[in-house]
Amino acid sequence: GQSLEQPSEVTAVEGAIVQINCTYQTSGFYGLSWYQQHDGGAPTFLSYNALDGLEETGRFSSFLSRSDSYGYLLLQELQMKDSASYFCAVRDGGFNKFYFGSGTKLNVKP
């Protein structure tokens, strides 16, 4: 079966850095995605890692270690608008079959 583990909730202050971890166990693995979802909104794509290492996109970075079945999303210079739920998702197979974690609710405080 497939399982993804991520913290249920994280709190940080504006301007700080926060890391959201994701560990996974899947029968097949092609890559790890991260999505952001604001309350009442649709998930929006943030990043995708197919290879080990760090990918940086503006204030957000994502890391993958395939040997450790582990990845993380790093958010820098936190802003109030970053308060949202963040989901990691494993791409299982070459087609678009994704398994999502239960999500991490990030609370950014002033």
Add this chain to the structure above:
Amino acid sequence: KAGVTQTPRYLIKTRGQQVTLSCSPISGHRSVSWYQQTPGQGLQFLFEYFSETQRNKGNFPGRFSGRQFSNSRSEMNVSTLELGDSALYLCASSLEHGELAYEQYFGPGTRLTVT
């Protein structure tokens, strides 16, 4: 480019009824996936369609079905509704080929309430 659209946005049904949800992907996107989202459960994969064919299926009972039309629009159907089917149903589209095929674009979802 218009985003993914889903209709209806909200729906209230009674146990035992059936329901059909619709999804129009972004123009040019040929892959459509469906997810069920419930509080604390994250998104659970239902199925994925490409070129009118179901390519992948998640672990849901046969009451959940779908189809895709030649214009890539997709519908999902849930028969004999149960209270536990109350959820947000999300549709996502993506490109089939190329490096960006992993990036999924989600619609706003259909909020289904079963009473």
